[in-house]
Amino acid sequence: DTEVTQTPKHLVMGMTNKKSLKCEQHMGHRAMYWYKQKAKKPPELMFVYSYEKLSINESVPSRFSPECPNSSLLNLHLHALQPEDSALYLCASSQASGRVPYFLFGPGTRLTVL
Amino acid sequence: AQSVTQLDSHVSVSEGTPVLLRCNYSSSYSPSLFWYVQHPNKGLQLLLKYTSAATLVKGINGFEAEFKKSETSFHLTKPSAHMSDAAEYFCVVSDSTGNQFYFGTGTSLTVIP
Numbered sequence: 001d002t003e004v005t006q007t008p009k010h011l012v013m014g015m016t017n018k019k020s021l022k023c024e025q026h027m028g029h030r031a032m033y034w035y036k037q038k039a040k041k042p043p044e045l046m047f048v049y050s051y052e053k054l055s056i057n058e059s060v061p062s063r064f065s066p067e068c069p070n071s072s073l074l075n076l077h078l079h080a081l082q083p084e085d086s087a088l089y090l091c092a093s094s095q096a097s098g099r100v101p102y103f104l105f106g107p108g109t110r111l112t113v114l
Numbered sequence: 115a116q117s118v119t120q121l122d123s124h125v126s127v128s129e130g131t132p133v134l135l136r137c138n139y140s141s142s143y144s145p146s147l148f149w150y151v152q153h154p155n156k157g158l159q160l161l162l163k164y165t166s167a168a169t170l171v172k173g174i175n176g177f178e179a180e181f182k183k184s185e186t187s188f189h190l191t192k193p194s195a196h197m198s199d200a201a202e203y204f205c206v207v208s209d210s211t212g213n214q215f216y217f218g219t220g221t222s223l224t225v226i227p
Contacts, residue, residue: 006157031213042204042217043158050213090157094212101212102148107157 002027004106006091012112015081021109023074023091029104032074034066035090037108043090049074081113116141116207120218128226133192135221137179137205140186147188148206148215149179158204164188175199200225 004025013019023032031050035043048056049068057066063085065077074091088110092103121136139145147164162173169181175198179190188205205218 004157040202040220040222042220045214048213055213088155092158094215101146101208102160102163103150103158103206103215104160105150105158110155 002104004091004093004104006089006106006109008109009107010110010112012114013078013081014114015083017081018077018079020078021076021089021091021111023076023106024072025093025104026072027093027104028071029093029095030071031094031101032068033092033094033103034064034074034076035092036085037088037090047076078111081111083113086111086113116145116209116214116216118205118207118216118218120203120205120221122221123219124222124224126224126226127195129197130194133190133195133199133223135190135203135205135223137188137190137218138186139188139205139207141207143210146208146212147179147181148208149173149177149188149190150204150206152202152204154201161190161203195223195225197225197227199223 007022034046037043045058046060047066052068063080067075088108090108091106094101117140119138149161150158152158161177162171164181172178177192203221208215
């Protein structure tokens with residue numbers, strides 16, 4: 001299994017809803033990432049988990065809450081989002097050390113906040 | 115600190131002609147460099163990566179890139195563009211720990227029939 005999976009593919013939510021995005025990989029990668037991407041822009045880093053511990057939080061608003069239940073799973077919990085949070089949310093994984101690192105990205109979740 | 119500059123925000127080529135997407139990097143150490151492609155409404159797919167084993171790197175779909183330390187460049191090329199190559203391309207450099215990745219601003223490739 002050499003891919004990163006993300007669910008759901010599309011999500012529409014109101015500003016009062018609570019929802020979660022899920023990411024999964026079974027390659028033994030020990031670093032996992034959440035990125036936010038707006039149209040025609042590069043991905044913006046939100047969070048990095050290294051060995052299941054949050055190592056980087058790029059000053060993301062608290063309405064986004066990451067969780068890493070185990071080394072294969074990464075969740076992003078969403079609450080009280082704003083319309084400007086509408087974007088493509090990408091999960092990625094990489095080996096935390098050792099051989100040359102590179103990202104493997106998931107296909108993304110297209111989020112629309114109404 | 116690491117950074118990447120993609121010199122062209124848009125490139126337009128005719129089908130069957132060569133493609134050149136330019137990338138310059140800044141790094142205080144020997145970098146790891148990558149090119150990713152993103153088709154509309156899709157995730158990012160790794161095209162190729164530079165690992166310091168060889169300066170000319172071959173990737174998928176006929177793409178290749180040459181690492182030139184003296185010019186701090188890692189330009190992406192393809193001899194003959196195909197319609198399916200129309201996409202956004204990102205040049206990426208990683209830090210020395212391999213935990214942080216720095217993206218260029220992207221180049222949008224249009225292929226004209």
